[in-house]
Amino acid sequence: MEKEAPLTAGYCAATGTYSSCHPPIAAATAESFPEYLFRRLLRFPTDLPAFVDASTGASLSFPDLRTLSLKAASALSALGLRRGHVALLLAPNSLHFPVISLGILSLGAVLSAANPLLTPAELADQAGDSEPFLVLTTAELAPKLISLTASRVVLIDHLLARIDDHGTWACPTPDDICRDDPALLFYSSGKTGRSKGVVSTHGNAIAAASFLEHWWRRDDGSVDVFGCVLPMFHMWGFSSFVLGTPAIGATAVLVPGRFSMDKLMAAMEQHGVTRLLAVPPIVVQMVKVAAGEPFATSKARLCLREVVSSGAPLQREHMARFRRCFPLVSLKQCYGLTETTGIVTTCNFPPLAHNGDDGVEFSNEHEPSSISIGRLVPSTEARIVDVESGEALPPGRVGELWIRGPSVMQGYLRREEATAAALVRSASELEQAGKWLRTGDLCYVDSRGLLHVVDRIKEMIKYKAYQVAPAELEDVLAAHPGIHDVAVAPYPDEEAGEIPVACVVRKPGSHTLQARDVMSFVQDKVAPYKKIRKVVFLDSIPRSPSGKISRAQLKSFLRTCTSTATGTEMHGAAEPQGNLHTGV
Structure with a gap:
C-alpha cells in the first residue's frame, strides 16, 4: 500500500512534482478576459439576474452587464483612459463594481482595486506605487483621496450619469489586447512587509475564471445562487464574483454595507441562496447565532447547500460545530493567493465523487488530525520543498508549497528582486516549463492528494532546535x-x-x-x-x-x-x- 501512495497523491518522484488529479482544462481562445466573458453573457436567459442587490432589490441581467460594461468603457475612453493605463477603483460592493471593472478591462487598461478601509496615507502609498491615470470612487470616500494630486479623481455617480445617457456611444474594441497584457493590479496583504502590487494578466484572469466555471458547473444543468458578502476589492471576492459567477450564468446576491448576520440570513432566505462564499469569521458567526430561536426557525427554510471558506484556516472545532448546526450543508475550504489570481486548491472538485470526509485527513498517531484545503485545480502543479535543503519532498513531508499553473501572476510591479525571489525555476527545467511561485506556506500532501497547510514559514516558533x-x-x-x-x-x-x-x-x-x-x-x-x-x-x-x-x-x-x-x-x-x- 505504501508503494501506491505517491501515485495516489499525483506525485512523480523523478521530478518531485504533484500534478492535479483532474483532467486539464482546454485553453480558451480568447485573448482578453472581456472577450472570454462577453461571449458567454449572450448565451444566458435575459430574465435571469447576474447580480441582485439584497438591500434595494435592484438587479442587473446578463445582457445588461455586457451592455453597461461596454458603455462604461466608452465613457472611460472619453476621459482619456487607454491601454496600459492604471485605473484605481475605490468603492464598496455594488451592482456597479463589476460594470466598471469590466469597462476598464475592455479598454486594455489595468484595474487596481483598493480597500475603502485604508487610511488616506495608505491610499496615497498605494496610488504612489501604482500611479493610476484615473481614480474612480464614491462621494463618501472621495475625501480620503484629497492628497492625490497626480491622478484625476472621478466620482462613480458622474461616470454612471454618462453611462445612463441614452445618446450615442462608441463600443471600444482594442484589437491589440493580448493574453500577456497586464489586467489586474491587486495588492498583497503585506504579511512580510509593505504591500506589493501583484500584476495578473488577461491570461491569468481567463485561467482563474475557467477553474471556477468547471468547479461550479453542475452535471444536471442547474445553476447555484451565490451569496456575496466577500469584498470585490479583494482577490477572493473579485475572482469569484467578477470573473467566476458571470461566466457560468449564476446569480450573485450582494449584501452590501456593514456585515450583519441578520441581513445575510434574510437575503439568503429571500433569494434562495444555495452556495455561500465566506471567510472564517462568517462561519464562526453562523454557528454562534444558530442557537438563537429566530435563526433556528429560519434555518429550516434555507436553500443553502454549501459554504466555501477561504482567506485563513478554519479551526477544526469551528468546522465540527458548524456541521452539528447545519448537518445538511457542506462546509469546505479552498486555498488561493493574490499571486495566483484566485483559488488553486479546492475540496470536492468534480468529476471526483463526493466524500463526506474529503476535507479531513487523520494523520499518524503522533500528530493531531489536519483539515485539508483540497486538491489542486486542473492544469496546476505543486511542489513541497524542504526549506533548508531545497529538496522536493514526497507525500507526508512538510515543506514550502510551490505552485505552477496558468493563473500564477506575472510578477510584482516594479519589484524585480521580490519577483525573482517569488518566481523561481529549477536549474534542470526548460525555459518553457514555467516558473514556480513560492507561497511562503508550510504544507504537506497526504496519500490521497489532499493538501494541508501547517503554517506560514515566517510564523514558525523556534524552540531550541x-x-x-x-x-x-x-x-x-x-x-x-x-x-x-x-x-x-x-x-x-x-x-x-x-x-x-x-x-x-x-x-x-x-x-x-x-x-x-x-x-x-x-x-x-x-x-x-x-x-x-x-x-x-x-x-x-x-x-x-x-x-x-x-x-x-x-x-x-x-x-x-x-x-x-x-x-x-x-x-x-x-x-x-x-x-x-x-x-x-
Whole structure:
C-alpha cells in the first residue's frame, strides 16, 4: 500500500512534482478576459439576474452587464483612459463594481482595486506605487483621496450619469489586447512587509475564471445562487464574483454595507441562496447565532447547500460545530493567493465523487488530525520543498508549497528582486516549463492528494532546535470547552530561544480558567517540545477582516508582558498596544 501512495497523491518522484488529479482544462481562445466573458453573457436567459442587490432589490441581467460594461468603457475612453493605463477603483460592493471593472478591462487598461478601509496615507502609498491615470470612487470616500494630486479623481455617480445617457456611444474594441497584457493590479496583504502590487494578466484572469466555471458547473444543468458578502476589492471576492459567477450564468446576491448576520440570513432566505462564499469569521458567526430561536426557525427554510471558506484556516472545532448546526450543508475550504489570481486548491472538485470526509485527513498517531484545503485545480502543479535543503519532498513531508499553473501572476510591479525571489525555476527545467511561485506556506500532501497547510514559514516558533507551528497548537486549544478564541505566538527565552505562548480569550462563564488548565490541556496532545510554556489572558485576539491573526501585533504586545511568580501566566503592561487587554 505504501508503494501506491505517491501515485495516489499525483506525485512523480523523478521530478518531485504533484500534478492535479483532474483532467486539464482546454485553453480558451480568447485573448482578453472581456472577450472570454462577453461571449458567454449572450448565451444566458435575459430574465435571469447576474447580480441582485439584497438591500434595494435592484438587479442587473446578463445582457445588461455586457451592455453597461461596454458603455462604461466608452465613457472611460472619453476621459482619456487607454491601454496600459492604471485605473484605481475605490468603492464598496455594488451592482456597479463589476460594470466598471469590466469597462476598464475592455479598454486594455489595468484595474487596481483598493480597500475603502485604508487610511488616506495608505491610499496615497498605494496610488504612489501604482500611479493610476484615473481614480474612480464614491462621494463618501472621495475625501480620503484629497492628497492625490497626480491622478484625476472621478466620482462613480458622474461616470454612471454618462453611462445612463441614452445618446450615442462608441463600443471600444482594442484589437491589440493580448493574453500577456497586464489586467489586474491587486495588492498583497503585506504579511512580510509593505504591500506589493501583484500584476495578473488577461491570461491569468481567463485561467482563474475557467477553474471556477468547471468547479461550479453542475452535471444536471442547474445553476447555484451565490451569496456575496466577500469584498470585490479583494482577490477572493473579485475572482469569484467578477470573473467566476458571470461566466457560468449564476446569480450573485450582494449584501452590501456593514456585515450583519441578520441581513445575510434574510437575503439568503429571500433569494434562495444555495452556495455561500465566506471567510472564517462568517462561519464562526453562523454557528454562534444558530442557537438563537429566530435563526433556528429560519434555518429550516434555507436553500443553502454549501459554504466555501477561504482567506485563513478554519479551526477544526469551528468546522465540527458548524456541521452539528447545519448537518445538511457542506462546509469546505479552498486555498488561493493574490499571486495566483484566485483559488488553486479546492475540496470536492468534480468529476471526483463526493466524500463526506474529503476535507479531513487523520494523520499518524503522533500528530493531531489536519483539515485539508483540497486538491489542486486542473492544469496546476505543486511542489513541497524542504526549506533548508531545497529538496522536493514526497507525500507526508512538510515543506514550502510551490505552485505552477496558468493563473500564477506575472510578477510584482516594479519589484524585480521580490519577483525573482517569488518566481523561481529549477536549474534542470526548460525555459518553457514555467516558473514556480513560492507561497511562503508550510504544507504537506497526504496519500490521497489532499493538501494541508501547517503554517506560514515566517510564523514558525523556534524552540531550541525544533520548529513549532502556532496554527497546530491553536487547533488543539480551540477544542477546550472554556476557550472562546486563541492565538499562539513566540516569546523570547534565554535558554530555548523562543517559547510558545498561548493568548487566550475565555468563554463567558469560564472566568475560573487558569494558565495551568490551558497548559495541561495541551500537554498530552503534542510532542514535548510543542508544549505551551506560558499563557496570557486577553479580551480579544487581533484579526484581519478575513480572520487572519495579526501576529505582529501579538508579538509586539507580548514584549510588554511580564511573568507571574509561578512563571506560567503572563500579564500585560499598563498600556497594552492596539485593542489588546489582559483578562481579569
